[in-house]
Amino acid sequence: MTRWINAAGAALLILLCSVTHADEGMWTFHGFPLDKANSTLKTKLNQAWLDRIRLATVRLSNCTGSFVSGDGLILTNHHCVESCLADLSSKEKSLIGDGFLARGRAQEKECQTQLAAVLTEMEEVTAKVAAATAGKSDQAANDARKAELTRLESACEAQSKLKCQAVTLYEGGQYWLYKYKRYTDIRMVFAPEESIASFGGDPDNFQFPRWSLDMGVLRAYENNKPAKTPVFLKINFAGPAAGDPVLVSGHPGTTDRLLTVAELKAQRNYEIPNWLLRNSELRGRLIRFAEESPDNARIAADLLNSLENSIKVRRKQQDALLDDALFARKSAEEAALRAQVAANPELRTAIGDPWTEIEKAQAIKAGLYQPYLQIETGAGFQGRLMTYARVLVRGATERTKPNNERFREYTDAALPRIEQQLGAAVPVYPELEKLRIEFGLERMREWLGPDHPIVRQLLVKESPTELANRLVSGSKLADPAARLALWQGGEAAIAASNDPLIVLAREIEPKARELRKEFEDKVEAPVDLAAEKIARARFASLGTSVYPDATFTLRLNWGTVGAWVENGKPIDPFTQLSGLFARATGAAPFRIPDSWLAVRDKLDMNTLFNLATNSDIVGGNSGSPLISAKGEVVGLLFDGNIHSISGSYWFDTEKNRAVAVHPAIMREALTKVYGADTLLKELTAK
């Protein structure tokens, strides 16, 4: 699954992109090269087409979806609705395992922490940000930039009813305000059983050929009624033919295609290896936990799926970064741009040597990384309850400050989302919380050492296990009302609380803030400034004829459906239902659910199941519609092949492929397996 996962220390990792290849490119809607697309694809796309696609594309919490009916129906992936299914489950009953179908709108169930947003307007604000930071030192400019972005968002929201988000493109080469219509009442309509949604499980994840019905259907509500969404995409259940052009509209999460060599080395040498070490161990603990009982298996499913997906991504990213050819290529590209700057006296005077500045900041980062990671970003303090506690403690302090001076994640614009999450009645499983807290504390002690002040402070009298048990057993934070009371009570309530998790969060807060300040001033500030300078050097040679790195904002790209050759063998871009039965073994994760086995004889075994395209996508694109030139949905993107993971750093034209659910299998399943007639009727209405 192409879930979007934040890169470790993600704050720094945004750079712009270079010359594009064949079907490479994650284009903004305001910078989409219509002429180039039309000449490549032999299509006649125009601005109206672009506007329609944009307004029918939906941003979810960490995925993409599209409106597929006039009544707010959103088509996305099963793995994008999995956390909602988990929130609607209990220890005894798993909607992830069992699937869900609302037979009628009254049965549609609210996803309490899901949001949907449609990008309705875009405004460039580069000049305003430049004015706010002009003439300031690194650190002062970093603070001023954040304050200005907060101010712009606030002003935008005050004057419109839209949700405004400041977006940094081309590493500070451009700043934009993206304005969204936001839906906060999102309900679950349909999800198949996990065993067919992610048939093949982790072993088949990021593979093709493939047989996964990775679909989920949500509905946006307004005023307790289905939202009216007149701009939507019709599903063409016939799907595309081989050779057809297809476009993908969605929200690719993060790419690092033009980080400097020094930044890539930081990822390669410790950020990714460290992440993998920690999370492979957590995987082991969760697997064993899940084996202890069926209840535990249900409890751990969502977290484990997500973790295994991320492990596969990181593993292949690491492989890519350990490929000497990549480093040679990156080094050569960097050297070429530096030579251009050196040969241009005006530019050289203006920007100096930002690559060396970044390299110096990386050396500082290496020393700060572990304490910052463990204490501030929370590797040492894991789990849902712990996160509540830290948000409550920090939020209480931040809200006493003027809006512009707060951490960006606690501005007035961000508060409603925080309140939604604190107030959501989602299940909290004490045993899982204990496991996660204990794990975080043990590894914090391992990586910071038993003599680090925070470790000594917390773990002198208790072992990690004992502390985790005491924190979880003694805390009231599993109760949404208790959380909201502390939130509303502000600093006084936090200071007065003797909830053991609040006490702990209070105790580590000064050190966490100190580490964040140090990291922002010594690493983030110089890197951001240097990266802006590199962007200027790039603009000087390439202009904006290139696309910016992915930032989980709306992008459009194009590709085609077609066969390719791998390891000397031709790969057909379509799979059929018959292949599912051939691959099934009777044992998870290759077990076909009973609902399908029961109707096996009625199914058309030639039904197309999954398909592959050469679209340039990464995590965050999950749930994106695959769109024909006529603007119809001809597939539901849910994954890439194994080579697509190196797309974080480059686009491999030969091997990188995107994987989608074919509309034909959606119809076959909805009709014959699930009897979802009402839903199907809405999807096929004229």
Added chain:
Amino acid sequence: MTRWINAAGAALLILLCSVTHADEGMWTFHGFPLDKANSTLKTKLNQAWLDRIRLATVRLSNCTGSFVSGDGLILTNHHCVESCLADLSSKEKSLIGDGFLARGRAQEKECQTQLAAVLTEMEEVTAKVAAATAGKSDQAANDARKAELTRLESACEAQSKLKCQAVTLYEGGQYWLYKYKRYTDIRMVFAPEESIASFGGDPDNFQFPRWSLDMGVLRAYENNKPAKTPVFLKINFAGPAAGDPVLVSGHPGTTDRLLTVAELKAQRNYEIPNWLLRNSELRGRLIRFAEESPDNARIAADLLNSLENSIKVRRKQQDALLDDALFARKSAEEAALRAQVAANPELRTAIGDPWTEIEKAQAIKAGLYQPYLQIETGAGFQGRLMTYARVLVRGATERTKPNNERFREYTDAALPRIEQQLGAAVPVYPELEKLRIEFGLERMREWLGPDHPIVRQLLVKESPTELANRLVSGSKLADPAARLALWQGGEAAIAASNDPLIVLAREIEPKARELRKEFEDKVEAPVDLAAEKIARARFASLGTSVYPDATFTLRLNWGTVGAWVENGKPIDPFTQLSGLFARATGAAPFRIPDSWLAVRDKLDMNTLFNLATNSDIVGGNSGSPLISAKGEVVGLLFDGNIHSISGSYWFDTEKNRAVAVHPAIMREALTKVYGADTLLKELTAK
């Protein structure tokens, strides 16, 4: 703990070493530079001194020990006797946790899988091996070399009562027959509780300052009586003074100080990362398993300790290999040697370009690595029962062949050791076996993919969990008598067996043999030949004035006890007992055992506890005596500091330190905590 761990794909990783620094050097006893040592240390060591030290040094299964009485008493580390303690434990009673003291010889308990060996003779056989391989192709030479080594060992054992082992030094620059007096009846005499033996546990492992009583005492028996060992080392309980020279005699396991750059990249890019990923997950599963019940905690302790130690080692090896300075240095050294060869027409004609040959073989290895690792070397087939099954199946076939044509681990010389292990009545815990088999199968499927023929063969109808349960529940191999019956029954018994583990081992054997053959012919053979050629180039420029890489054979090195500076702070090379109590927290792994707390008031808090030297040691040196110029034991080596781990690849004079138990704390503990008067009397006898 400096346990010796085999490098992944260890077969290839032996090379010779370059110019030595300060106190660097793992010298053979036949190549020890006496003059250099005496001039550096201002001592008067001579050949008799060397012989005495050699004959008092003991090789254990994966550690070192030394005779410390005339009645066969062997001093070594607690972590070296831990597997014996585990073998003597049960689900309900853990000798690891509780410690052990034999009050009189009748109470000494046999370690059924321990061996002890003393190196009594050494004979160079380089010319014989050269004659056997002369004029042969890579593959034929590889086979002929192995056959000749087996023949030499057999002939040696036939004419003496000694155990003969062929030893490859300087990567085939020299071959030796090492002849050992072997003791097969080894008994447990004393071990303290794990909580004091490895006080600080994994967090403090590879750290200094340190407070670990990592000692264990065994006794060698012959004919059911304590062995007579007239050559032994007396313990000097006063220990060394700061600045004193100390020598370390022992069996460093593996160093890779002069692998080629291509070989180091293979370690860096996939061997170590892959190992870490797999074993971090196993660590997580074992930690959770151990938390499920006190029984499980006891069952998993030995495996988990060993695993965590190995993870720390691999992690720091990986850090070393990801250090750009290392690669620059290695590349420069390699380039210099290649330039010397290029400038010497005679040498150039004789050896060609072995570096490129190794690089080509590494490219082939990359493709073979995963299937070879998973199927032949057993990453996919883990656990004690599985290992029994595979040894029984392979051994039955191998024993039908002439001795010279067998795999080297099944020659006549090796069979008694195999029989000892098969017949040992050591505990087998079904739950732990299931965990390990399931884990191996799941990861084999992950890394080879669900479509690999072996994966399809084994996991079509059953999940890894189901298969593991069936294998363990249905197997009789936990019973030593059943194992010996199958061993003695040979091929017919194996063919007739329906034990599910034997059936599985039979099924995978053809593929495993095929992978081994391919690996040996395409990787091992060309690499060995090329490495021999590089050795010739090195001899041409350096002679044998350098030491060979470590091969778990006897070595001697020197150093001194002294303070050093780290992170700007001076480090005292001695710790005192008072520091133990200051560091204790009451919670494991920083909890002092009750036996010590009970006598706290009687203890002399100034007693010296651990000490650090700048000796050049690696895993396998564990249990080595720290020896004064007078030939007395003045410390018991048990670990290195964190910087010592990079000693796999280089010796860092500034920071690399070895860590030992001070004799004073041994006496204090034996006297006041354990009341081990009889033992102490034997240790202090005139």
